[in-house]
Amino acid sequence: MAKIRIYQLAKELEMSNEELLKILDDMGVAYKSHASTLEEDTAQAVKELIGEQRVAEAARRAEEARKAIPPRPPVVVIMGHVDHGKTSLLDYLRKSRIAEKEAGGITQHVGAFEVKTEGGTVVFIDTPGHEAFTTIRQRGAKVADIAVIVIAATEGVMPQTKEAIAHAKASGAKIIYAANKMDLPGADINRVYQDLMQMGIVPVAYGGDAEVLPISAKTGQGIPELLETILLIAELEDLRADPKAEAQGVILESRMDKQAGALVSLLVQQGTLRVGDYVVAGEHWGKIRAMSDADGKRRSEAGPGSAVQVLGFSELPVAGETFFWVPDQVAAKEITEERIEERRARESQAEAGRTRNLADLMRRMRESEQKEINLILRADTQGSLEAIQNILSKESGDEVKVNVLLAAVGAPSESDVLLASTAHGAILSFNVNPSGSVRKMAEQKGVPLQSFRVIYELIDEIRRMVKGQREPVFKEEVLGTAEVRAIFKLSRGTVAGCMVTTGRITRNADIRVLRKGKEVWRGKIESLRRLKDDVREVSQGFECGVMLEGFADFQEGDILEASQRVEVTAG
Numbered sequence: 001m002a003k004i005r006i007y008q009l010a011k012e013l014e015m016s017n018e019e020l021l022k023i024l025d026d027m028g029v030a031y032k033s034h035a036s037t038l039e040e041d042t043a044q045a046v047k048e049l050i051g052e053q054r055v056a057e058a059a060r061r062a063e064e065a066r067k068a069i070p071p072r073p074p075v076v077v078i079m080g081h082v083d084h085g086k087t088s089l090l091d092y093l094r095k096s097r098i099a100e101k102e103a104g105g106i107t108q109h110v111g112a113f114e115v116k117t118e119g120g121t122v123v124f125i126d127t128p129g130h131e132a133f134t135t136i137r138q139r140g141a142k143v144a145d146i147a148v149i150v151i152a153a154t155e156g157v158m159p160q161t162k163e164a165i166a167h168a169k170a171s172g173a174k175i176i177y178a179a180n181k182m183d184l185p186g187a188d189i190n191r192v193y194q195d196l197m198q199m200g201i202v203p204v205a206y207g208g209d210a211e212v213l214p215i216s217a218k219t220g221q222g223i224p225e226l227l228e229t230i231l232l233i234a235e236l237e238d239l240r241a242d243p244k245a246e247a248q249g250v251i252l253e254s255r256m257d258k259q260a261g262a263l264v265s266l267l268v269q270q271g272t273l274r275v276g277d278y279v280v281a282g283e284h285w286g287k288i289r290a291m292s293d294a295d296g297k298r299r300s301e302a303g304p305g306s307a308v309q310v311l312g313f314s315e316l317p318v319a320g321e322t323f324f325w326v327p328d329q330v331a332a333k334e335i336t337e338e339r340i341e342e343r344r345a346r347e348s349q350a351e352a353g354r355t356r357n358l359a360d361l362m363r364r365m366r367e368s369e370q371k372e373i374n375l376i377l378r379a380d381t382q383g384s385l386e387a388i389q390n391i392l393s394k395e396s397g398d399e400v401k402v403n404v405l406l407a408a409v410g411a412p413s414e415s416d417v418l419l420a421s422t423a424h425g426a427i428l429s430f431n432v433n434p435s436g437s438v439r440k441m442a443e444q445k446g447v448p449l450q451s452f453r454v455i456y457e458l459i460d461e462i463r464r465m466v467k468g469q470r471e472p473v474f475k476e477e478v479l480g481t482a483e484v485r486a487i488f489k490l491s492r493g494t495v496a497g498c499m500v501t502t503g504r505i506t507r508n509a510d511i512r513v514l515r516k517g518k519e520v521w522r523g524k525i526e527s528l529r530r531l532k533d534d535v536r537e538v539s540q541g542f543e544c545g546v547m548l549e550g551f552a553d554f555q556e557g558d559i560l561e562a563s564q565r566v567e568v569t570a571g
C-alpha cells in the first residue's frame with residue numbers, strides 16, 4: 001500500500017475524518033490536517049487497529065444479544081448397561097415429581113418429562129437406552145445436552161456402558177456418571193472409579209474432571225446431588241433459547257392411535273409452539289390442533305424445553321426428525337413436496353454413491369476434506385485391543401487424526417453400526433465376526449465393516465487410510481448393449497422399447513445413449529421393465545422397456561450401452 005491522505009483513509013474505512021483524527025491522536029501520530037499524508041506503515045497500523053476494534057465490537061454485540069436470550073432447562077438422557085438401573089432412575093425421578101402434585105394427578109407419556117427443583121428445571125428424555133437416542137441423532141438432531149451414564153456399583157463398567165459412553169461422546173453431550181445401587185451391600189464405588197480410569201476417564205475424586213456420583217435409584221440416595229450437578233453443568237454450558245423465535249425442535253415419538261389419529265410427541269428447543277401453528281417435520285407437516293403435556297394438561301403453547309404431545313399431523317413424522325414452524329399451509333406443502341422429490345433423486349443416486357468399503361470411505365473423506373477417521377474397533381480379547389490401540393496411537397498424524405469411538409471386546413453389534421453410521425466411521429474387527437444381521441445392517445446403512453485375522457493387516461489398512469494411499473482405481477466394465485426399436489410416449493414419460501443385443505442391461509447400470517456411434521447422453525435408468533414387471537436385469541435376446549432419468553429424446557436405432565464402475569484392487 002502506498003502513502004495515503006488521512007481523508008482518503010477515512011473514506012476507505014467508512015468513518016468520518018474527525019473519528020480518524022481522534023484515533024491518530026490516541027496513537028500519537030502527528031499531522032497538520034485531514035489532508036496530511038500518512039506513511040505506509042502508519043496507515044497499515046491504523047487499519048489493523050480499527051479492524052481489531054470492529055471485531056471486538058461485533059463480538060460484544062453478539063454476546064449482548066445472546067445474554068438477552070433467556071436460559072433454558074437442560075435436556076438429559078439416561079444411558080447404561082442393561083439392568084444397571086436406567087428405568088428405575090427414570091421412575092424415581094418421575095415419581096418424585098408426581099409426589100409434588102395432588103394425589104391422583106394423571107401422567108401421560110410424551111417422550112420427556114420435567115423435574116423441578118429449587119435450583120431449576122431439568123428435562124429428562126423418557127426413553128432409557130441409547131437406541132432411541134441414536135435414532136434421534138441419526139437424523140442429525142442434537143437432543144440431549146447431558147448424558148447420565150448409569151453404572152451399577154455392584155458390577156462396574158460393562159460392555160454396554162462403554163457403548164453408551166461412546167454414543168454420548170460422539171453426540172457432544174456432557175457426561176455425568178452415576179454409580180447406582182449404592183444401597184446394596186456389594187456396591188463399591190471404587191470399582192466404578194477403577195473401571196473408568198482404565199478407560200482413561202479420571203473421576204473428580206482422583207483429580208480428574210469426570211463427575212462420578214454415588215446414587216440409589218431405589219432409596220433416592222444421591223439423587224438430589226445428581227440433579228444439582230446436572231444444573232451446575234447446565235449453568236456452565238450457558239444454555240439459552242429464545243421463546244420469541246420461530247418454534248423448532250425434535251420429534252421424540254410418534255404413533256397412530258385408532259381414535260385420535262397421529263399422536264406425535266415433540267420437544268420444543270427454540271421458540272414457542274402454539275395451537276394453530278403449522279409445522280414441518282421431514283416429509284410431513286401438520287397443523288397443531290391440540291397439545292397436552294406430561295401431566296395430561298391441555299396446553300395452548302409450549303416454550304423451549306417443553307415436551308408435548310400434539311394432534312394435527314395426518315401422517316407420522318419419524319422420531320428424531322427436526323420440526324420447525326412455517327407460516328401457512330402453502331409453505332408446509334411446498335417444503336414437504338420438495339423434500340420428497342429431493343429424497344427420490346437421492347435414492348436413485350444412492351446406489352452409486354453408497355459407501356461399501358474403506359476405499360469408498362476414504363474417497364468420501366477426501367471429498368469432504370474430513371481430517372478425522374472415525375473407527376470402531378472390535379477384537380476377541382482385551383490384549384489384542386490394547387495392542388491395536390498402541391500401534392494406532394503412533395499412526396495418528398497431523399493431517400489425519402484417527403479417532404477411536406469405541407474399542408471393545410466382542411463381535412460388532414447393531415449399535416456399533418448405528419454409531420459408525422452417525423459418525424461417518426468404519427468398523428474394523430479382529431478375530432471376531434459380525435453376525436449376518438449386523439452385516440446386513442451395515443450394508444444397508446453404508447457403513448464399511450471389515451474383519452481381519454492378522455493384526456498387521458488391520459493396521460496396514462488403517463495406515464493406508466491415514467496416508468490416503470488407498471486411492472481407489474476404477475475401470476468401466478461394459479455389461480451389454482440394447483437397441484432402441486420403438487418409442488412410446490406415456491403419461492409418466494417416454495419409454496424406449498429395446499432389444500438387448502449383447503450381454504445384459506441391469507437396473508442400476510450406467511447408461512450411455514449412442515447415436516451413430518456418438519454419445520448423446522449419459523446417466524442412469526429410471527425404470528427397467530420386462531412385459532409389465534419391473535426387473536433387475538434383462539439378458540441378450542430379450543425385449544425390454546427402458547425409461548432414463550432425464551432423457552427422453554430417443555430415436556429408433558439408438559444404442560443403449562450399459563456399464564458399471566468396478567474397483568480395481570490396488571496391490
Ligand SMILES: Nc1nc2c(ncn2[C@@H]2O[C@H](COP(=O)(O)OP(=O)(O)OP(=O)(O)O)[C@@H](O)[C@H]2O)c(=O)[nH]1
Nearest residue numbers: 081082083084085086087088180181182216217218
Ligand atoms: N437395590 C437396588 N436395586 C436397583 C437399583 N436400581 C435398579 N435396581 C434394580 O435393578 C434391576 C434393573 O433395573 P432397571 O431399572 O430395570 O435397569 P435398566 O438399566 O433400566 O434395565 P434395562 O431396561 O433392561 O436395560 C431391577 O430389579 C431394579 O429394581 C438400586 O439403586 N438399588
